[in-house]
Amino acid sequence: MHIPTSYSAPQSGHGAFVTMVRERARSSRRRPRIPEDQVTRMWLREAVPGARFLTTRGAVARIVSVGTPNRQDGPDFLDARIEIDGALHAGPIEIHVHEDDWSAHRHGMDPRYRGVILHVVLYGASRPGAVTGIPTVVLVDALTRPLRSVWADLLADEPSASRFFCAPYAGLIPAVVSDVAMLLAAAQRLERKQRGVAERMDAWTPAVGAEAAASQALYELLARALGYGGNQDAMETLARALPLHVVDAVSQGRESNALAALRLAAGRDARETVPGLRRSLRAHGVRPPVVETHAWRSGRVRAVNGIDLRLGQLAAAVRGLAGLHWLVRLEAALAEQGPVHAAVLPGVFDFLPPVRPAASAAGERSREILLNVIAPFLLAYGRNREEERLCRTASALYHRLHPAPRNAKLDALAAQFTVPSELYGYMQQGLIEMHDGLCVPGLCSECIIGSAMWGAGR
Numbered sequence: 001m002h003i004p005t006s007y008s009a010p011q012s013g014h015g016a017f018v019t020m021v022r023e024r025a026r027s028s029r030r031r032p033r034i035p036e037d038q039v040t041r042m043w044l045r046e047a048v049p050g051a052r053f054l055t056t057r058g059a060v061a062r063i064v065s066v067g068t069p070n071r072q073d074g075p076d077f078l079d080a081r082i083e084i085d086g087a088l089h090a091g092p093i094e095i096h097v098h099e100d101d102w103s104a105h106r107h108g109m110d111p112r113y114r115g116v117i118l119h120v121v122l123y124g125a126s127r128p129g130a131v132t133g134i135p136t137v138v139l140v141d142a143l144t145r146p147l148r149s150v151w152a153d154l155l156a157d158e159p160s161a162s163r164f165f166c167a168p169y170a171g172l173i174p175a176v177v178s179d180v181a182m183l184l185a186a187a188q189r190l191e192r193k194q195r196g197v198a199e200r201m202d203a204w205t206p207a208v209g210a211e212a213a214a215s216q217a218l219y220e221l222l223a224r225a226l227g228y229g230g231n232q233d234a235m236e237t238l239a240r241a242l243p244l245h246v247v248d249a250v251s252q253g254r255e256s257n258a259l260a261a262l263r264l265a266a267g268r269d270a271r272e273t274v275p276g277l278r279r280s281l282r283a284h285g286v287r288p289p290v291v292e293t294h295a296w297r298s299g300r301v302r303a304v305n306g307i308d309l310r311l312g313q314l315a316a317a318v319r320g321l322a323g324l325h326w327l328v329r330l331e332a333a334l335a336e337q338g339p340v341h342a343a344v345l346p347g348v349f350d351f352l353p354p355v356r357p358a359a360s361a362a363g364e365r366s367r368e369i370l371l372n373v374i375a376p377f378l379l380a381y382g383r384n385r386e387e388e389r390l391c392r393t394a395s396a397l398y399h400r401l402h403p404a405p406r407n408a409k410l411d412a413l414a415a416q417f418t419v420p421s422e423l424y425g426y427m428q429q430g431l432i433e434m435h436d437g438l439c440v441p442g443l444c445s446e447c448i449i450g451s452a453m454w455g456a457g458r
Helices: 036-046 147-156 167-172 175-208 210-226 232-241 244-251 255-265 277-283 307-323 326-333 361-385 388-400 408-416 425-438 448-455
Strands: 052-054 060-065 077-084 087-098 118-123 136-138
Touching (some): 036 147, 175 210, 175 361, 175 425, 210 232, 210 307, 232 307, 244 255, 244 307, 255 277, 255 307, 326 388, 408 425
Parallel strands (some): 118 136
Antiparallel strands (some): 052 060, 060 077, 077 087
């Protein structure tokens, strides 16, 4: 609960205090459903150096530095510096839509979130028990304009797919430079993702052993990937709180039992669908539900992205993930040279969304999972076991997979740098990495295209 608070101060500049009364939040039905990435952008607009915010406990938080975005698992920003009531704190910042998300995502039990110095949320807690001891800023209370107005401005300023800082000069850069930049960005993307897999494996190894930790890491990644459309965090939270070895044990090899366990733990089915299931889960330390009801997004989610359908796909994957038996089938499928079509892999990855013709959304999603989950996992797993064969398999899958269907964003990116319109999947990944990871102010010198431009005197 937020106690109404009034305060006064000068009304100039970002984050300047204004005379205001913090009111109780309106019903959640009237609140705009703003994605977390847009909450992050909203925070970055407000949190310029020197900006001041009032925390939920009445402390004054002054921004010294918001830190650097964390592109691995864990808190959203690292190495931030915040002055709270005159005392300087250094560490991570975590962003959420709801204050309750901290407990819903079980961050308090995750060692990666120890040391978070500031919790930034759009909306305050709906339950007193969800409040943490971490200094918290509620953005909707700190804005000097109506939230919907701020959000509208944010959406109006969304960067287009072709908005590169070097776009006016891209045509002057030799094609070989563009090609090399794309290849390096693709490699960087794969390397970054495999580091995230390795961190997950390392975190689980002491508790369950190296092999089970590898399966658990893949299970978490797949759960997150299947949560596309707004339920990524909730699905990952479920996979962490209901580990693979537990759901495999209580399901006794039956997919229907695995689905019942996932639904019960997710708070989607309070009934005892399998005799003794709730008791069996509690015996393994799992007390359903493990995901708060509000953490699931169902509004404006298409039927094909429905929560229960995704839980069913995750349940179908449990047996295949537990033993990593699909590795042998994958190596056989990659034995032939040339491009690899996702359509030849359904027997290998029968836990993926159905692979249909290239134009289908399901086929595109399967390829994204292969590129962003399976290939990074194989690379991390191969390095962990020091098996070069597995690393080569990961590279073959990543570099030979047929691309996803073309879309406006990828066409715009390809046009900017005159790369072939018919791309392999990893080339698309490289373009996305260039746009999302490198094309930001201050990083031009780290991009081979930017370096080439400055070397040419542009």
